[in-house]
Amino acid sequence: xxxxxxxxxxxxxxxxxxxxxxxxxxxxxxxxxxxxxxxxxxxxxxxxxxxxxxxxxxxxxxxxxxxxxxxxxxxxxxxxxxxxxxxxxxxxxxxxxxxxxxxxxxxxxxxxxxxxxxxxxxxxxxxxxxxxxxxxxxxxxxxxxxxxxxxxxxxxxxxxxxxxxxxxxxxxxxxxxxxxxxxxxxxxxxxxxxxxxxxxxxx
Amino acid sequence: xxxxxxxxxxxxxxxxxxxxxxxxxxxxxxxxxxxxxxxxxxxxxxxxxxxxxxxxxxxxxxxxxxxxxxxxxxxxxxxxxxxxxxxxxxxxxxxxxxxxxxxxxxxxxxxxxxxxxxxxxxxxxxxxxxxxxxxxxxxxxxxxxxxxxxxxxxxxxxxxxxxxxxxxxxxxxxxxxxxxxxxxxxxxxxxxxxxxxxxxxxx
Numbered sequence: 001x002x003x004x005x006x007x008x009x010x011x012x013x014x015x016x017x018x019x020x021x022x023x024x025x026x027x028x029x030x031x032x033x034x035x036x037x038x039x040x041x042x043x044x045x046x047x048x049x050x051x052x053x054x055x056x057x058x059x060x061x062x063x064x065x066x067x068x069x070x071x072x073x074x075x076x077x078x079x080x081x082x083x084x085x086x087x088x089x090x091x092x093x094x095x096x097x098x099x100x101x102x103x104x105x106x107x108x109x110x111x112x113x114x115x116x117x118x119x120x121x122x123x124x125x126x127x128x129x130x131x132x133x134x135x136x137x138x139x140x141x142x143x144x145x146x147x148x149x150x151x152x153x154x155x156x157x158x159x160x161x162x163x164x165x166x167x168x169x170x171x172x173x174x175x176x177x178x179x180x181x182x183x184x185x186x187x188x189x190x191x192x193x194x195x196x197x198x199x200x201x202x203x
Numbered sequence: 204x205x206x207x208x209x210x211x212x213x214x215x216x217x218x219x220x221x222x223x224x225x226x227x228x229x230x231x232x233x234x235x236x237x238x239x240x241x242x243x244x245x246x247x248x249x250x251x252x253x254x255x256x257x258x259x260x261x262x263x264x265x266x267x268x269x270x271x272x273x274x275x276x277x278x279x280x281x282x283x284x285x286x287x288x289x290x291x292x293x294x295x296x297x298x299x300x301x302x303x304x305x306x307x308x309x310x311x312x313x314x315x316x317x318x319x320x321x322x323x324x325x326x327x328x329x330x331x332x333x334x335x336x337x338x339x340x341x342x343x344x345x346x347x348x349x350x351x352x353x354x355x356x357x358x359x360x361x362x363x364x365x366x367x368x369x370x371x372x373x374x375x376x377x378x379x380x381x382x383x384x385x386x387x388x389x390x391x392x393x394x395x396x397x398x399x400x401x402x403x404x405x406x
Binding site: 008010011012014015017018019020021023034035037038039042043045046047048050052054056057058059060062067068071077106107108110111112113114115116118120121122126129133135146147148149155156162181182183185186189190191194195197199201202203 | 211213214215216217218221222226238240241242244245246248249250251253257259260261263264265268270271273274300310313314315316317318319320322323324325329335336338341349350351352359361374384385386387389392393394395396397398402404405
């Protein structure tokens with residue numbers, strides 16, 4: 001489902017999957033087909049990363065496996081459980097803090113987890129799924145529940161599922177799925193010769 | 204240019220832009236058309252971010268502006284200058300460490316910079332450009348050269364340009380643009396009921 005109200009209005013042409021992507025709060029509780037899930041994970045797999053470290057690790061729960069589902073769902077903050085319960089897949093995304101080839105800190109491990117997450121998201125969008133990422137997770141719960149080693153950091157959760165029409169959802173959630181999408185203008189975040197001064201190319 | 208040797212061999216279907224993307228070391232020194240550059244930046248603009256903070260900031264230099272180009276290029280570690288000099292655009296990517304709505308630390312600011320970077324990368328790939336990201340930057344130089352405020356962190360650099368055939372490049376660089384691309388198998392990074400144990404869905 002494409003939510004017409006949530007389509008971005010870009011000032012320069014971008015791919016439909018970029019324009020139509022949004023992070024829905026209203027999902028319909030449908031399971032995600034396993035071949036679609038595998039395509040999403042595969043997209044994360046081929047993301048770029050510093051020294052090809054691939055620092056991303058995912059704990060996967062699908063809604064058909066009640067035990068795994070509840071275990072993962074309990075690691076979200078409550079406000080996220082309220083809507084994520086209608087997703088089809090939940091991933092708890094963790095990242096390795098050091099390089100495997102020399103054991104030294106990897107300054108961009110969180111950045112690279114984000115790259116993999118975006119690759120997964122755009123693949124999902126291309127095959128009719130929707131992704132909603134969360135920073136609101138219970139880090140200590142994830143560590144304890146899954147015995148995450150010290151060298152890894154739980155960072156985000158990723159809900160994958162099928163967006164529903166806002167009017168089919170809880171009114172409080174529906175409100176968040178309506179309204180024009182907003183972003184800073186390019187001139188507010190692309191600088192030229194010095195910090196805070198817009199690059200001439202974006203004026 | 205699609206480098207046939209650098210096309211991924213995914214185990215599950217993914218978008219061509221994900222499969223064909225790689226980080227070239229051999230670029231041809233061609234400028235990037237301004238409308239293409241704007242589409243790349245626009246793709247970054249519409250990425251998801253926690254609380255819609257949009258923590259990404261980019262310092263932009265295009266190769267036609269020699270002063271800006273040299274200034275930005277000097278902020279890369281030397282090994283990266285060697286190949287990035289043949290890109291058309293250089294972005295120094297910085298990220299805001301706190302949320303603007305409450306001033307508190309944003310735990311996922313680096314992650315969200317990565318999301319924007321991946322969106323930019325896949326847009327670039329779709330319009331015939333190539334992106335090569337770098338963690339190898341001189342953080343102190345960037346801070347000093349552009350007077351980056353304390354609340355922001357220089358994290359990566361992004362070269363955008365046109366890949367060239369490896370054989371047209373320096374032999375040392377050409378070597379890095381050849382050979383089969385490698386990734387961990389899904390079962391190595393997607394876990395199920397407990398850490399380090401593959402999810403049944405990826406077996």
